[in-house]
Amino acid sequence: MLIKNFIHGQYLDNHSAETFKVINPATNQVVYEVEVADTAIQKAAIESAQQGFEKWSAFSAVERSRILLKAVALLRERNDELAKIEVIDTGKPFQEAVAVDIVTGADSIEFFAGLAPSIQGNQQDVDGDFYYTRREPLGVCAGIGAWNYPLQIACWKSAPALACGNSMIFKPSEETPLGANKLAEIYIEAGVPAGVFNVVHGDGKVGSWLSHHPDVAKVSFTGEVGTGKKVMAAAATTLKDVTMELGGKSPLIVFEDADIEQAVSAAMLGNFYTQGEICTNGTRVFVHSSIHHKFIEQLKERTEKNIIMGDPMNEETNFGALISKKHHDLVMGYIKKGLDQGATLLTGGKAASPQSAPHGNFVEPTVFINCTDDMDIVKEEIFGPVMSVLTFEDEEEVIQRANSTGFGLAAGVFTLNIQRAHRVIHQMQAGICWINAYGASPAQMPVGGYKQSGIGRENGMETLNHYTQVKSIYVGMNPLESPF
Ligand code: TXE
Numbered sequence: 001m002l003i004k005n006f007i008h009g010q011y012l013d014n015h016s017a018e019t020f021k022v023i024n025p026a027t028n029q030v031v032y033e034v035e036v037a038d039t040a041i042q043k044a045a046i047e048s049a050q051q052g053f054e055k056w057s058a059f060s061a062v063e064r065s066r067i068l069l070k071a072v073a074l075l076r077e078r079n080d081e082l083a084k085i086e087v088i089d090t091g092k093p094f095q096e097a098v099a100v101d102i103v104t105g106a107d108s109i110e111f112f113a114g115l116a117p118s119i120q121g122n123q124q125d126v127d128g129d130f131y132y133t134r135r136e137p138l139g140v141c142a143g144i145g146a147w148n149y150p151l152q153i154a155c156w157k158s159a160p161a162l163a164c165g166n167s168m169i170f171k172p173s174e175e176t177p178l179g180a181n182k183l184a185e186i187y188i189e190a191g192v193p194a195g196v197f198n199v200v201h202g203d204g205k206v207g208s209w210l211s212h213h214p215d216v217a218k219v220s221f222t223g224e225v226g227t228g229k230k231v232m233a234a235a236a237t238t239l240k241d242v243t244m245e246l247g248g249k250s251p252l253i254v255f256e257d258a259d260i261e262q263a264v265s266a267a268m269l270g271n272f273y274t275q276g277e278i279c280t281n282g283t284r285v286f287v288h289s290s291i292h293h294k295f296i297e298q299l300k301e302r303t304e305k306n307i308i309m310g311d312p313m314n315e316e317t318n319f320g321a322l323i324s325k326k327h328h329d330l331v332m333g334y335i336k337k338g339l340d341q342g343a344t345l346l347t348g349g350k351a352a353s354p355q356s357a358p359h360g361n362f363v364e365p366t367v368f369i370n371c372t373d374d375m376d377i378v379k380e381e382i383f384g385p386v387m388s389v390l391t392f393e394d395e396e397e398v399i400q401r402a403n404s405t406g407f408g409l410a411a412g413v414f415t416l417n418i419q420r421a422h423r424v425i426h427q428m429q430a431g432i433c434w435i436n437a438y439g440a441s442p443a444q445m446p447v448g449g450y451k452q453s454g455i456g457r458e459n460g461m462e463t464l465n466h467y468t469q470v471k472s473i474y475v476g477m478n479p480l481e482s483p484f
Pocket of ligand 1: 144145146147148149171172173174202203204205206207208211222223224225227228230231244245246247248278279280381383409454
């Protein structure tokens with residue numbers, strides 16, 4: 001099967017005939033080839049998005065809202081088939097994709113479609129005159145996606161952009177191209193005009209073209225910190241607005257009075273869901289020394305008993321394959337470093353080849369104990385199923401250690417002491433925090449990082465501000481005075 005770029009409401013052939021292959025992480029078989037967005041496609045994409053913007057920004061907010069809600073209905077109708085596409089592209093378990101990926105993507109479009117008609121400015125009287133403001137769209141926006149939640153990321157970026165009247169050129173990760181094309185088809189079917197949502201395929205070179213292009217007003221990027229810095233530098237050449245959703249190495253703090261069963265659930269969710277390939281994961285699990293033994297005992301037992309690794313298409317599988325052989329080897333490298341640097345394996349640590357998917361990129365769910373803050377597995381983002389458990393004695397110490405990182409994406413706290421929960425979480429240098437919970441990210445809640453983990457937010461009402469610009473208009477109601 002040959003996947004093409006989606007430009008101006010249809011699939012367009014490139015001129016170079018250059019393609020790249022996409023593999024299924026659970027089989028390491030090539031599933032399809034994709035045409036790269038060559039210069040002909042790039043030119044067509046910009047022209048298409050400019051035409052799309054002219055048309056779409058002239059629609060009323062209510063009209064945009066109604067059309068986007070039709071897209072939501074189509075996404076929900078096709079949830080299961082779209083989930084299968086995500087499984088083939090990402091290697092994640094079907095039971096996850098069918099419950100989370102399309103649902104949370106549709107939720108975001110629904111949320112912003114609902115907000116569109118309420119986008120407003122304000123008015124104030126000024127000595128007999130008055131001024132008013134308008135929130136106006138930016139123009140052509142670019143979205144660049146990561147490979148762990150491909151369709152969801154395409155939805156989360158296009159939802160506010162389109163709700164505000166912008167058009168978008170979206171580049172999915174070269175590892176997981178197909179979901180974005182399906183979203184593009186659905187937008188057209190729902191009545192979004194051609195050119196409003198275009199999909200271009202390729203690697204960092206195409207991403208770099210998008211980030212530099214002078215006719216792109218804003219770039220919203222999801223990916224690694226290092227790549228984010230390149231995108232931001234490129235965007236600076238033409239002073240684009242940027243949203244950066246980057247990596248993390250987030251703390252999950254378990255106090256002595258925590259419900260251990262719940263805290264272990266959070267640690268497992270925050271390290272093994274989507275086989276650990278989630279940016280907000282709580283990969284540094286700080287456990288109060290007084291409950292450490294009980295905590296790791298239950299963690300070991302549940303990890304070894306309840307995780308079903310295998311063919312991600314099987315309904316009972318709850319732990320899938322890592323995105324690529326290269327990433328698999330990177331994760332295995334970190335496990336080796338953990339051992340070399342003196343951490344102790346509580347469970348896991350080996351590459352695996354489950355019977356139902358013997359050729360996939362599998363790593364056992366892995367937990368290290370006896371970790372210290374200076375270890376690479378504790379300092380660096382692994383983006384795989386590798387949990388580092390650390391102990392602490394008191395609140396002041398754990399707050400200092402949890403914050404001693406350049407990242408600042410997420411944080412979690414488990415305690416039944418309500419004052420301590422809020423006191424500690426308010427001191428976390430992180431943008432996405434959970435108390436006695438972990439991972440939930442409803443469309444209403446803005447998400448994004450502090451420090452090196454990002455700029456701006458996705459979801460939540462304030463994200464509209466990132467896709468509109470404020471124009472102030474002063475109206476003179478009296479004769480204009482002038483000394484000249
Ligand atoms: O990122 P990469 P990946 C982070 C996660 C991890 C990373 C994994 O924490 O760090 O994403 O995703 C394109 N100019 N998040 O490996 O390699 C590339 O083609 C422009 C955080 O995909 O950075 C791909 O489409 N673009 C997030 C995209 O950048 C370039 C949640 C990302 O690639 C480029 C999910 C360039 N020079 C994952 N080079 C959050 N915070 O919400 C590459 N690309």
